[in-house]
Amino acid sequence: MNCTKCPTSTRAVIGLPRHNAAFCKACFITFVHEQVARAIKSFKMLSPEDRILVAVSGGKDSLALWHILLTLGYRADALYVNLGIGSYSEESHRKVRHYADTVAASYGAKLLVHVVEQEAGAGIRELATILHRPTCSTCGTIKRYQFNRAAIEQEYDVMATGHNLDDEAARLLGNVLHWQNDYLDKQSPTLPASVEGFAKKVKPLCRLSEREIAAYAVVNRLDYIVEECPMAKGSKMILYKEVLNRLETESPGTKQRFYWGFLDKQAKPDEPAESMADKDQRTLVPCDSCGQPTTAGTCTYCKMMAKAKTAAPR
Ligand code: Q46
Ligand code: ZN
Numbered sequence: 001m002n003c004t005k006c007p008t009s010t011r012a013v014i015g016l017p018r019h020n021a022a023f024c025k026a027c028f029i030t031f032v033h034e035q036v037a038r039a040i041k042s043f044k045m046l047s048p049e050d051r052i053l054v055a056v057s058g059g060k061d062s063l064a065l066w067h068i069l070l071t072l073g074y075r076a077d078a079l080y081v082n083l084g085i086g087s088y089s090e091e092s093h094r095k096v097r098h099y100a101d102t103v104a105a106s107y108g109a110k111l112l113v114h115v116v117e118q119e120a121g122a123g124i125r126e127l128a129t130i131l132h133r134p135t136c137s138t139c140g141t142i143k144r145y146q147f148n149r150a151a152i153e154q155e156y157d158v159m160a161t162g163h164n165l166d167d168e169a170a171r172l173l174g175n176v177l178h179w180q181n182d183y184l185d186k187q188s189p190t191l192p193a194s195v196e197g198f199a200k201k202v203k204p205l206c207r208l209s210e211r212e213i214a215a216y217a218v219v220n221r222l223d224y225i226v227e228e229c230p231m232a233k234g235s236k237m238i239l240y241k242e243v244l245n246r247l248e249t250e251s252p253g254t255k256q257r258f259y260w261g262f263l264d265k266q267a268k269p270d271e272p273a274e275s276m277a278d279k280d281q282r283t284l285v286p287c288d289s290c291g292q293p294t295t296a297g298t299c300t301y302c303k304m305m306a307k308a309k310t311a312a313p314r
Contacts, residue, residue, distance in 0.1 A: 002024075003027050004021045005021070005023060014212075016212070017253075018255075028215065028216070028219065029220070032216045033072060036069075036204050036205065036207070038207060039204050046158060048073070050074070051157050052075060052076040052158050052160050053078065053159050054078040054159075055143070055159060056078040056079065056111075057096075059162070060213055061162030061164055063162075064162065064213050064217050065162040065204060066078050068205075068216075078096070078104070078109070078112070079112040079146065079147055081143050082115045084125075088225075088230055095225050097111065112150055120308045127308055130307065133304075135231050136235070145292065147199075149292055158193075158201070160203070161202075161203055162203075164210050164212075164213055165205075165207060165208055165210070165259060166241055167210075168187070168259050169255040170237050171240075172259055173244060173258075174236060174240055188266065189203045190202050194293070197292060198293055244258075287299035287302055289302040
């Protein structure tokens with residue numbers, strides 16, 4: 001199979017049925033960069049002078065995102081949250097540190113690190129047990145809090161995450177299956193900053209599939225952790241992705257049509273309503289302990305940390 005774009009018809013390294021195309025290495029890298037640039041432009045994600053904070057996990061998506069943004073000339077630092085999940089966290093931390101030292105540093109970009117165990121006195125699994133909460137919900141609260149706090153306190157203009165087309169289509173399927181209208185309202189590739197203290201959030205990989213990003217990581221020799229977080233096993237998101245992958249195999253382009261169709265409808269709302277972010281954040285006040293936005297009194301994160309410290313004194 002030859003590249004469908006090159007005049008010289010070089011041998012293709014990847015076939016993309018949903019685009020009816022196949023690309024050689026150079027054309028594929030250009031394709032990925034163009035898809036990211038298109039997402040950034042159509043959803044008004046970034047401007048050239050923005051200081052960006054990328055949420056990195058050590059996986060292919062977030063490391064590829066950091067790499068693409070730096071390659072495209074953006075000023076992008078990254079934050080890694082070490083969850084304290086045994087060898088998975090050790091390995092993912094090593095991968096992020098390696099990329100930061102060997103590549104990001106040459107662009108003048110730096111890596112920030114938050115270690116859950118250092119603040120909470122326990123890793124995420126032990127913490128979830130102490131708090132009688134599901135591990136992934138505890139993890140979500142901590143990661144959202146730490147990323148927002150770092151972005152606000154260190155004056156980044158925008159926070160970027162590595163969510164891809166597969167993630168967004170799976171999330172959309174879950175939200176539709178359960179008619180989660182609030183979540184559907186907020187499922188946008190760009191969420192604006194709010195006066196109450198939420199940083200602007202963007203998803204520049206939303207036009208690219210998981211397979212395309214994995215291929216991009218491989219051709220660019222990005223050293224990422226292949227293993228999934230062990231806590232993800234059996235999650236609904238994985239099931240939704242499997243279902244969508246089956247549909248995609250039968251009918252290439254299904255995921256794209258599903259998610260992009262939703263974004264098109266979202267861009268033309270029936271009600272000319274207030275901004276979606278306003279709807280949700282109107283009642284927010286600063287947490288009386290840390291100052292981050294919350295609905296009342298002390299925020300969930302501060303309550304969790306207080307409880308963790310009482311339960312597991314160091
Ligand atoms: S990292 Fe955290 Fe995921 Fe691991 S503990 Fe669950 S939520 S599965 S994105
Ligand atoms: Zn707080």
